[in-house]
Amino acid sequence: MWYTSIDQDQFRTYTKQEARIALAYWQSVRIDYLCENQSNQPLFKQKIGYYTRKSKQLLKEVITDLSNQEGITKELTQLDFEYTLDCLDLSFTNLEKRISCSKFGEEMTDDILAVEKEMEFLKQRIEITPGDSLLEEYDRGVYLLYECMLLADRANSHEHKIKSEIQHRLDSVLKLMRPSFRKTQKHCKNYIAHLGLETKQEHALINQYTVDLCGMFEAMFEAAKLTRITFKTARLLASEFSTEAEVHLWNDKINEASAITQNRLICVNMQRASNLLEALS
Numbered sequence: 001m002w003y004t005s006i007d008q009d010q011f012r013t014y015t016k017q018e019a020r021i022a023l024a025y026w027q028s029v030r031i032d033y034l035c036e037n038q039s040n041q042p043l044f045k046q047k048i049g050y051y052t053r054k055s056k057q058l059l060k061e062v063i064t065d066l067s068n069q070e071g072i073t074k075e076l077t078q079l080d081f082e083y084t085l086d087c088l089d090l091s092f093t094n095l096e097k098r099i100s101c102s103k104f105g106e107e108m109t110d111d112i113l114a115v116e117k118e119m120e121f122l123k124q125r126i127e128i129t130p131g132d133s134l135l136e137e138y139d140r141g142v143y144l145l146y147e148c149m150l151l152a153d154r155a156n157s158h159e160h161k162i163k164s165e166i167q168h169r170l171d172s173v174l175k176l177m178r179p180s181f182r183k184t185q186k187h188c189k190n191y192i193a194h195l196g197l198e199t200k201q202e203h204a205l206i207n208q209y210t211v212d213l214c215g216m217f218e219a220m221f222e223a224a225k226l227t228r229i230t231f232k233t234a235r236l237l238a239s240e241f242s243t244e245a246e247v248h249l250w251n252d253k254i255n256e257a258s259a260i261t262q263n264r265l266i267c268v269n270m271q272r273a274s275n276l277l278e279a280l281s
Contacts, residue, residue: 014073141176
């Protein structure tokens with residue numbers, strides 16, 4: 001594991017920094033989700049304000065502790081920080097636009113660019129750390145899933161070839177997002193043990209981290225399954241035998257399922273980061 005060569009104090013600081021940044025990132029995703037699904041609810045503005053303040057505070061804390069880091073952990077923290085800061089800026093900038101697009105059923109033109117930026121970010125992370133950690137496997141799975149989304153946009157050209165490429169990538173994602181419980185538990189034990197915590201605290205965090213990581217992988221597995229279903233049914237509905245009513249009903253069902261899946265992804269990832277921060281405070 002790449003982190004075993006890292007001093008425990010440095011690794012503990014890095015883990016806390018990573019949790020802060022992850023929580024700030026998923027709060028930016030929560031802001032986008034609220035704009036798309038809850039903009040007409042009474043507490044909408046208060047929720048946006050809350051997540052905005054919390055995210056900014058978390059990133060301020062990251063900046064404060066960055067001077068205490070060195071080597072690969074500092075490099076990873078800076079990479080994560082800069083990417084998340086861009087995400088937050090984009091969320092704040094596009095608030096009204098995202099609300100408007102959601103109301104009128106229009107696509108956000110910036111979303112494809114955002115996917116490409118996240119893919120570049122994931123690629124950089126994967127290059128920095130060797131692929132011998134469960135979290136690196138997760139990153140690779142997310143990267144492949146985004147590749148599927150971009151390929152699907154080009155499905156009209158070289159359709160058979162692209163269809164095969166998408167199916168192959170989705171199969172790989174589903175496999176990556178279903179690690180065995182033993183593998184997940186082993187990763188969590190090794191990861192948390194390197195934090196140098198007291199025995200009682202270490203055991204409690206291993207158990208919690210295992211639960212959180214299982215939830216994270218399961219949520220992304222469901223997202224990959226939904227992507228596969230969407231791709232397959234979209235091809236069927238594109239035929240001349242589908243009525244406008246059928247297409248409209250399908251769109252409604254997919255949008256509803258996507259909102260549920262996205263909400264679960266946000267919740268499990270925010271919970272993982274929050275639990276780590278609480279344990280390391």
